[in-house]
Amino acid sequence: MTASLKGSRRSGSNGDLILKTVVGAAAIGIVALLIGLGIELTSGSWLSIKTFGLGFITGSTWNSVTDTYNVFPAVIGTLTASALALLLGLPIGLGVAIFLSERAKGMRAGASALGSLVELLAAVPSVIYGFWGLAVLAPFMRDYIEPTLKTYLGFTQLFNATPIGTDLLTAGVILAIMIIPTISAVSRDILNAVPDSQREAMYSLGATDWEVVRKAVLPYARSGIFGATILGLGRAVGETMAVTFVIGNNINLPKSLLSPGATLTTLIVNQFGNTFDPLSEAALVEVGLVLFLLALVINILARVLVWRMTRSTRFRV
Amino acid sequence: MNLNKTGTSGTTIGLVVVLVMVVVGAGAYIALNPNSGPTTVTQTSTATSTIATTATNTISTTATTTATSSGLGAATLTGGGSTLVYPIMQDWINTYAFVQPNIQITYNAIGSGKGISGITTGLFNYGGSDAPLTAAQYALLPSGSNLLTIPVSDSGIIPAYNLPGITAHLNFTGNVLAEIFYGSITMWNDHHIAALQSASVAAQLPAHAIQVYHRSDGSGTMYGFTQYLSDSNSTWKTQVGFSTGTIAWPVGVGCLHNAGVAQCIAGNSYSLGPLEIAYEIANPGQINFGAVQNHFGNYIVANFTNISEALAAGVKNGLPTTYTQWSSYSVIQATFNDSGKYIYPVSTFTYALVYQDLSASYASTSQAQAVAVVNFLSWVVTSGQATGPNSPTTTLGYPPLPSAAVTLDAQLLATVTYNGTPVLS
Numbered sequence: 001m002t003a004s005l006k007g008s009r010r011s012g013s014n015g016d017l018i019l020k021t022v023v024g025a026a027a028i029g030i031v032a033l034l035i036g037l038g039i040e041l042t043s044g045s046w047l048s049i050k051t052f053g054l055g056f057i058t059g060s061t062w063n064s065v066t067d068t069y070n071v072f073p074a075v076i077g078t079l080t081a082s083a084l085a086l087l088l089g090l091p092i093g094l095g096v097a098i099f100l101s102e103r104a105k106g107m108r109a110g111a112s113a114l115g116s117l118v119e120l121l122a123a124v125p126s127v128i129y130g131f132w133g134l135a136v137l138a139p140f141m142r143d144y145i146e147p148t149l150k151t152y153l154g155f156t157q158l159f160n161a162t163p164i165g166t167d168l169l170t171a172g173v174i175l176a177i178m179i180i181p182t183i184s185a186v187s188r189d190i191l192n193a194v195p196d197s198q199r200e201a202m203y204s205l206g207a208t209d210w211e212v213v214r215k216a217v218l219p220y221a222r223s224g225i226f227g228a229t230i231l232g233l234g235r236a237v238g239e240t241m242a243v244t245f246v247i248g249n250n251i252n253l254p255k256s257l258l259s260p261g262a263t264l265t266t267l268i269v270n271q272f273g274n275t276f277d278p279l280s281e282a283a284l285v286e287v288g289l290v291l292f293l294l295a296l297v298i299n300i301l302a303r304v305l306v307w308r309m310t311r312s313t314r315f316r317v
Numbered sequence: 318m319n320l321n322k323t324g325t326s327g328t329t330i331g332l333v334v335v336l337v338m339v340v341v342g343a344g345a346y347i348a349l350n351p352n353s354g355p356t357t358v359t360q361t362s363t364a365t366s367t368i369a370t371t372a373t374n375t376i377s378t379t380a381t382t383t384a385t386s387s388g389l390g391a392a393t394l395t396g397g398g399s400t401l402v403y404p405i406m407q408d409w410i411n412t413y414a415f416v417q418p419n420i421q422i423t424y425n426a427i428g429s430g431k432g433i434s435g436i437t438t439g440l441f442n443y444g445g446s447d448a449p450l451t452a453a454q455y456a457l458l459p460s461g462s463n464l465l466t467i468p469v470s471d472s473g474i475i476p477a478y479n480l481p482g483i484t485a486h487l488n489f490t491g492n493v494l495a496e497i498f499y500g501s502i503t504m505w506n507d508h509h510i511a512a513l514q515s516a517s518v519a520a521q522l523p524a525h526a527i528q529v530y531h532r533s534d535g536s537g538t539m540y541g542f543t544q545y546l547s548d549s550n551s552t553w554k555t556q557v558g559f560s561t562g563t564i565a566w567p568v569g570v571g572c573l574h575n576a577g578v579a580q581c582i583a584g585n586s587y588s589l590g591p592l593e594i595a596y597e598i599a600n601p602g603q604i605n606f607g608a609v610q611n612h613f614g615n616y617i618v619a620n621f622t623n624i625s626e627a628l629a630a631g632v633k634n635g636l637p638t639t640y641t642q643w644s645s646y647s648v649i650q651a652t653f654n655d656s657g658k659y660i661y662p663v664s665t666f667t668y669a670l671v672y673q674d675l676s677a678s679y680a681s682t683s684q685a686q687a688v689a690v691v692n693f694l695s696w697v698v699t700s701g702q703a704t705g706p707n708s709p710t711t712t713l714g715y716p717p718l719p720s721a722a723v724t725l726d727a728q729l730l731a732t733v734t735y736n737g738t739p740v741l742s
Binding site: 064065066138166248249250260272275 | 429431454535572573580584
């Protein structure tokens with residue numbers, strides 16, 4: 001017993017060294033990978049950067065015939081579809097999380113079944129979402145949702161187009177469905193981690209369920225929920241296959257939410273196979289670079305926001 | 318956190334995940350392969366497959382029979398590129414495994430552009446491309462190399478549509494198609510369209526906007542179609558043009574791959590889009606499509622015979638012999654101006670790319686591989702073109718090469734050398 005304890009302690013010090021080396025290497029490796037990716041994307045797209053300069057981001061033409069490659073419509077498409085996804089997906093995802101952590105507490109089996117069902121949505125491959133989106137969702141949007149939107153909101157430019165089903169709005173809807181499990185699963189864990197003393201304190205003051213959720217639970221979990229949202233946004237920005245099926249893949253600047261559009265990722269998946277001249281290939285790598293920078297900016301903004309929120313929360317709660 | 322609870326729920330989730338993955342996987346397989354059951358490999362007997370398609374297109378396989386009757390040495394080949402040719406290429410590879418059991422072939426369907434870059438970098442023993450190389454692409458080939466461009470299959474592109482109530486083949490001209498895809502003609506009952514139809518069909522044309530669909534990805538099919546539109550209409554030629562890469566379609570919605578376009582058209586009334594004929598041949602009667610007017614003035618409903626005939630007309634002056642000629646060559650253009658009575662004007666080749674000197678270091682090919690690749694391609698352009706109820710050309714929808722092209726291919730393949738000696742002897 002004593003011997004084995006000694007032995008384990010001795011190997012424990014060896015283990016410390018191994019642990020230090022392994023985790024240190026892993027951490028450095030990730031940083032190196034990120035930097036290497038940035039360098040590779042920049043050098044791969046150098047020809048395109050040199051040729052188009054800033055016009056690559058601000059121009060609206062993507063045309064192999066004239067060898068002009070600009071991505072403004074795709075940037076707009078990516079931002080619009082992701083924003084729509086958050087707008088639709090966040091309330092639902094958060095709602096599911098609140099239900100699971102606050103309302104379903106008394107029925108543990110039911111809650112865990114519902115929870116795993118929601119998480120299963122995340123395990124469905126995106127190409128399946130895409131196929132379903134094209135076969136089921138797009139016709140549904142075209143026949144029911146979009147004509148209604150056009151009738152009542154057509155006076156705004158946003159919904160003033162012939163409903164076709166494969167457009168930015170449908171892409172936003174399918175992305176919303178895809179990010180709900182991410183948002184709800186992470187938010188549920190965050191909400192479960194809110195100490196019961198928070199809730200009990202509110203109840204003891206005579207607060208209703210709604211007031212408890214709004215004033216005690218959500219503010220406490222705010223930064224975590226924000227993190228969950230950013231995870232969802234990250235998935236929406238990077239999602240490719242499902243979007244390719246339903247967005248309509250038109251590389252002109254979209255005129256409304258009911259117009260077919262394109263995102264940065266769909267541009268790459270649609271065009272990569274058939275490019276083989278140095279300029280168009282460099283342009284596609286630069287699309288990757290823009291996507292990389294976009295993700296970086298979103299992450300940095302998120303960090304800053306979380307940091308500011310946690311500072312202010314510390315004073316409030 | 319309650320450890321016990323996590324443990325059980327973890328196991329449950331794990332089990333459910335596995336179960337759902339299996340169900341979803343099976344469902345997706347069935348859903349994504351609506352027409353194909355389990356793949357069956359049919360062994361084509363080389364000895365008996367002399368097949369006559371039409372009087373003008375007789376394909377004789379005698380040459381192959383002698384070439385492949387002796388077993389070839391073991392070799393592993395890698396090819397890749399065109400996705401258009403992939404279904405029949407995979408079938409050819411499966412069948413060839415029976416003909417030459419020692420030869421293993423892998424084909425990566427990663428797009429024509431990547432087929433060209435694969436052959437340029439020596440990654441592939443042969444490439445697949447739906448268009449000849451452009452001047453810029455030729456410039457990137459290793460210095461001193463000579464790359465052969467060998468037609469291996471045919472493809473036709475049909476104007477498919479979904480018009481409730483109309484089952485007749487509508488008539489189209491290249492000019493009217495160009496104006497529809499340019500956005501100048503927007504309505505189905507436009508008088509430009511109505512003027513091409515019989516009176517009874519013209520009266521049925523709906524007063525409804527045309528919903529235009531096309532491929533979202535760069536493709537050989539769209540390359541052929543946009544080249545046809547360029548030949549037909551000067552506005553299209555100057556304002557849009559043609560490419561295997563991105564075409565700046567003035568109107569319409571892009572759908573991924575040929576099957577995507579088929580689904581977009583089938584699922585949306587009043588739609589119109591260019592579809593590779595393979596879909597219609599493999600799924601007869603599933604989709605309505607129009608006849609296209611040829612140079613002679615006849616409206617032609619595309620089929621095996623008139624596509625092969627069109628391409629026979631396209632190569633009647635032979636294939637280009639220099640890179641400069643190849644880079645400006647288009648079989649579409651060659652058929653476009655041909656006044657054959659019954660040729661279908663929107664027909665194109667898909668090509669295999671192989672170096673003429675396979676012993677050169679840039680080709681990265683061993684002698685055994687050289688023998689294998691040349692024999693395989695010789696087999697593809699002869700026995701691989703066999704027609705008949707169970708042949709891959711029929712079941713997968715690839716019209717056979719015209720005999721003129723088969724002869725030209727055989728001449729090209731005979732020039733391939735290894736260390737200065739012809740590979741085929």
